[in-house]
Amino acid sequence: MGELRKDYILDRYVIIATERAKRPDQFKSEAKQNKEEVCYFCPSNEHMTPVEIGRFPEFSNDWQIRVFPNKFPAVRPEGKADIQTDNTFYTYSDAFGYHEVIVETPNHEESLADLNEVTIANVIYMFNSRIEENLKKPDVKYATVFKNHGEKAGTSIIHSHCQLITLNKIPENVLEKEKAIKKYDFCPYCSIIQNERNSYRRCFENSSFVSFTPYASRFPFEVWVFPQRHILKLSEFTKAEYMDLAIILKKILLKLKALNADYNMLIQYGITNMHFHIEICPRLSTWAGFELSSGTIINTMTPENAAEFYRN
């Protein structure tokens, strides 16, 4: 029997349709071949990218992480950032903002899952630097950090990288979560973490982080990672917390690598009181007409089975 489930706090529903279920190995995708001829994310092709913004280590010739503006940006720091409304129904601004690429490794063949934990921690620390620096700029209201891994997750560039896009507004998904949080006189995520670490949806845990498959998972193998402390932003992380997060992320990503699963990784932080977290969304299924029409999502895998896959 399938189940209809609501997100913990959002008005977002999912149908867990076990009748349509596949076994985990049936989700396994074919390994992709590299299509690019010249990779401008690779060392010695640095001249092919827009002017570098930063690198790690900072004063090195041999960088491990490198940041530069996206050559084909979705937003640009040009034009008018003020959002205005004409004739009641036409609300717009220029697509104002900054769009950065964060290359995670000089090695063209390595994915984020292959990096050692210290390097992964450094990548996350770079997210923090880039978010903080961008939030200081005029007309930047928010900086979204995410990773697209593989074609089904929206990238055709093999060389492992994340992206940052700033907006001249707070994203709707952030506003929606913050509005839902405000309905409680405590942090709902602090309670949810305590419930889930004692449930069949628990995946990995260490002294500062917990990961679990969310009760109303939207994607097969969707998994969330939360700090145990009520931390709001990466800038509050201790050095140990960066490492603990990296350790859990590597475990998750190695499991997804075994499936050749394309995935999106979403860094989730708010503007007032949202508990920081990361959502990892494997892209093994397609949202079709039903999802687009209703807003309710059909997922063919139970989060309980997905958690078992991660733990074993």
Next chain:
Amino acid sequence: MGELRKDYILDRYVIIATERAKRPDQFKSEAKQNKEEVCYFCPSNEHMTPVEIGRFPEFSNDWQIRVFPNKFPAVRPEGKADIQTDNTFYTYSDAFGYHEVIVETPNHEESLADLNEVTIANVIYMFNSRIEENLKKPDVKYATVFKNHGEKAGTSIIHSHCQLITLNKIPENVLEKEKAIKKYDFCPYCSIIQNERNSYRRCFENSSFVSFTPYASRFPFEVWVFPQRHILKLSEFTKAEYMDLAIILKKILLKLKALNADYNMLIQYGITNMHFHIEICPRLSTWAGFELSSGTIINTMTPENAAEFYRN
């Protein structure tokens, strides 16, 4: 210069990123090959489907349209339809409902675009019959009707068909639209239609219907079709209106066929005062980490260019 645009009435934003634009012919997909060995949507395989619900013409051996329950349903008319909440954060019911398949043609090779206008009108009339009949059933709060055309739109079955899924709740997207409509003391869509038929986003128009590419299009070539009258439901359509809708749909779908574009077609009606409409969403791009994280959508084609493609 790209543009950030908001949906007419919803808090849904889109970035029109012309910097990343492709020409229409670059969106063209490869034609698909039929993969199935035996098609159980074909005539003489009727015994392979669950028990038939209806057909058109009603008392014919040679049907043109055939309706039966989905063999792999997302929802079933079993279990408890009441939605309940346990321990604050766990809201659920059984996945209760009815899931039907509406085969639009006996011909395995034909797509909806290939049918003549009278047959398309009959398909839409069948939507009406199935919606009305399902809404009478206990614990059915809404019936979502949609079409998935092609693999990128979420179907691997070639034989042309639509689907109906009922839910034991009003879908969130419907509630969101109705809430937005209530902010006006007039029908916002009636005004939008009048604006858009005089804009560069106008596509096709006849005496009872208007089609246009929406101002904040989420998909390249997204197009909406509205009755000119303030009609709420298919059951209010006149015979002439069914035909006029079929004529416009065929024009749109033939243009998409020329691109080999997979698409979703969404039948949109409300529960109180929403102006009936149809949304056609070609699936030529992928929502990636940015869209999932922020809720803001990047679209690489302007709706004005898309409308030109439809008109020419």
